[in-house]
Amino acid sequence: MAILRMLSRSETPLGVQAIARALGIVPSTCLHILRALVAEEMLMVDPATKRYALASGVVALARGMLRNDPFSNLAQPVLDRLAAEYGTTAIGVEAAGLDHIVVLAIARPSQALRLQVDVGSRYPALISATGRCVAAFGGHSWLEMERRFHTLRWEDPPSLDQWRADVHATQQSGYAVDEGRYIAGVTVIAAPVMLRGRVSHSIVVVGVSEQLRRQGLTDIGTVLRREAADLSQRLQDL
Numbered sequence: 258m259a260i261l262r263m264l265s266r267s268e269t270p271l272g273v274q275a276i277a278r279a280l281g282i283v284p285s286t287c288l289h290i291l292r293a294l295v296a297e298e299m300l301m302v303d304p305a306t307k308r309y310a311l312a313s314g315v316v317a318l319a320r321g322m323l324r325n326d327p328f329s330n331l332a333q334p335v336l337d338r339l340a341a342e343y344g345t346t347a348i349g350v351e352a353a354g355l356d357h358i359v360v361l362a363i364a365r366p367s368q369a370l371r372l373q374v375d376v377g378s379r380y381p382a383l384i385s386a387t388g389r390c391v392a393a394f395g396g397h398s399w400l401e402m403e404r405r406f407h408t409l410r411w412e413d414p415p416s417l418d419q420w421r422a423d424v425h426a427t428q429q430s431g432y433a434v435d436e437g438r439y440i441a442g443v444t445v446i447a448a449p450v451m452l453r454g455r456v457s458h459s460i461v462v463v464g465v466s467e468q469l470r471r472q473g474l475t476d477i478g479t480v481l482r483r484e485a486a487d488l489s490q491r492l493q494d495l
Contacts, residue, residue, distance in 0.1 A: 260290060261299060261315065265379075270308035328450070328458050329362045331491055335460060335484050336364035343472055345464030348374065352391050352449070352459045355382045355405060361458070374463075384409050386447035387459045389433035392424040394449045394456040412441045432478035432485075437466055444469045448481035451489040460485050 259280050264271060277287035291309055294300040298314030332349035339347040341364075349362035360378040382391050383405055392402050399421075406417060415423065415438055427433040432448040439445060444466040450458035460481055462469070469477060 260287075260294065261311070264300070264309065264311050265315075267310075270303060270306070270310040272306070272308050276309070326361060327492060327495055328488070331488055332450075332458070332460060333362050333364070335488065336362055339460070339462055339480075339484070340364035340366045343462055343464065343469070343477060345462050345469065346374070348461040348463065350387055350459050350461060351457070352382065352387055352395075353455075353457050355391070355395070355397055355401065358382050358384075358387050358391070358459070381405070381409055384411070385439035386433040386435040386445040387461055389420075389424050389427045389435070390447050390449040390456055390459050393427040393433070394451065396455050411438050413438050430478065431482040434474055434478060436474075442466055444474070446474065446477050446481055448478065448485035450485045450492065452492055457492075458488075460488065 260276060263276065263279060273284055273288050273291060276282070276291070277284040280287070282290075291300060291302070295302055295309075295312075298312050299318070300309050301312040302309050328349065328351070336347040336349055339345075344366050346366075347364045348360055350358045350360050352358045357379045358381075360374060360376055363374065363376055380387075382388060383402060388409075391397070403417060406420060423433065432446060435445040435447075437443060442465065443463060445461060445463050446469070447459045447461040449456040450460065452458075462477055462481060
């Protein structure tokens with residue numbers, strides 16, 4: 258898994274030595290694992306360069322997981338409805354832990370803002386509106402969250418005090434809004450899906466800031482909060 262995760266983050270294929278060195282694996286052991294992953298069609302290798310990259314088997318594996326993932330199945334109709342209603346991209350993400358959020362489901366209307374996001378995309382857990390939901394409802398220590406906050410990359414970074422105020426506002430309202438902080442000119446609105454008292458997922462609307470302001474950020478946030486609460490209950494009833 259460490260090899261697959263590393264290659265998923267790499268922008269270019271990697272050789273045995275680079276992988277072994279980064280993961281602290283004996284090169285001969287690393288080569289054996291790589292060959293096994295190639296045989297299972299999880300990786301492909303360039304015969305000329307001897308460099309490895311993810312292969313289509315990873316996609317097939319992910320699709321199989323998503324077909325059986327309760328959140329993805331329950332959230333997709335909700336996201337389709339939100340995307341059609343607001344003319345924006347709607348996303349469902351897994352938001353457990355402080356490392357990453359992972360996109361599990363997505364809906365786009367015909368005239369949506371085209372974002373570089375797809376199922377399987379990963380982002381820092383505390384970034385943007387979903388990050389505020391993770392901070393507000395994840396039960397994590399402020400000390401650890403503040404340490405991670407300073408590693409985040411925003412187009413218009415909030416101060417730590419402003420971010421903390423935003424997190425407290427999220428606790429009060431039940432949804433979070435990021436107006437152009439993460440991506441200039443883009444507003445992200447998110448509401449937490451709760452499981453056993455903590456955020457496990459989030460549903461998100463992403464669109465051009467001016468467009469979403471015209472539609473009403475509070476109105477959209479209220480709808481997201483209601484839909485997220487309904488998803489929370491349905492997941493707990495499974």
